[in-house]
């Protein structure tokens with residue numbers, strides 16, 4: 001997090017002159033980007049008055065919506081309404097590059113579904129945005145695991161930002177936290193990083209069946225588009241890989257992470273484990289070794305006096321081991337979609353101020 005971002009005060013009141021609005025585009029318009037549209041609407045006056053940032057939304061795209069553009073800016077209130085907004089897609093725009101051109105995009109918010117195999121098409125979308133000359137901000141962790149170095153270097157060559165704070169622990173500034181810790185060496189970490197499985201485990205301990213608990217997570221809007229990505233530990237493995245790749249500077253493939261999901265845990269086993277003082281949690285781990293990094297995602301019995309045992313519902317937790325601070329932990333209590341949207345909003349401010 002850049003210090004000047006938080007303290008920035010325009011010398012002249014931005015209301016006294018016309019600020020050129022940033023043309024902002026949404027790619028993917030599901031839970032995350034819809035909530036971001038609402039948050040941008042809520043914070044528009046603060047962005048303008050405190051940070052000198054004006055914006056208009058000139059492009060919205062998804063599989064169902066197609067590639068929609070309004071160079072003057074869509075009505076935010078229309079975008080924020082529940083349901084699918086009635087936006088006109090352009091017959092002559094069929095791919096991202098012409099969409100970015102037509103929308104004159106300055107910033108892309110990419111929040112399409114996770115593709116664990118290769119991160120596509122999100123990787124191509126972000127590459128196109130950076131080549132177009134826009135900042136690229138994503139909530140999609142697949143892009144980090146499959147193309148972090150390429151996209152980081154491309155952003156640097158283009159003089160633009162590639163930011164992804166919402167990919168791990170929603171909007172908590174995990175990646176920017178390490179910007180404040182120069183020349184520190186991360187030796188390892190462990191934590192609970194997948195909210196969906198944590199909700200399912202918590203609810204099954206309380207007596208819900210697996211299916212009822214999954215439905216609850218889906219109602220909260222936190223489950224992946226394909227919930228098997230959560231249940232089988234893929235989402236947690238991708239987050240682990242993202243942290244190892246960026247913060248430990250070791251590119252790690254998903255097949256190098258030992259991975260097991262929560263399918264085999266029965267309500268009875270969960271209740272017994274909690275009663276015995278060793279509840280099950282889906283734990284992510286990474287540790288530096290002489291050969292690189294050893295990483296795993298699997299259900300573990302955690303002693304009930306440990307902080308991880310108390311992480312319930314949508315909450316997340318991470319414990320970093322560094323050469324300077326032996327233990328640095330962050331707990332995120334009960335975030336909702338606004339926390340994820342906040343990560344994108346904070347990245348937007350970092351990118352354009």
Ligand SMILES: NC(=O)c1ccc[n+]([C@@H]2O[C@H](COP(=O)([O-])OP(=O)(O)OC[C@H]3O[C@@H](n4cnc5c(N)ncnc54)[C@H](OP(=O)(O)O)[C@@H]3O)[C@@H](O)[C@H]2O)c1
Pocket residue numbers: 027028029030031032033061062063064065111112113114121139140141166167168170221222223224225337340
């Ligand atoms: N939900 C969370 O709590 C959370 C937290 C952190 C990060 N994330 C990440 O944020 C991203 C979005 O999550 P979400 O919850 O918003 O998902 P979602 O509600 O399922 O929405 C996904 C959106 O992406 C669009 N999309 C999917 N594939 C596409 C493609 N090939 N081209 C264009 N659009 C495509 C979908 O379009 P259609 O609806 O038209 O098919 C939909 O608008 C995911 O990568 C997820 O891992 C989510």
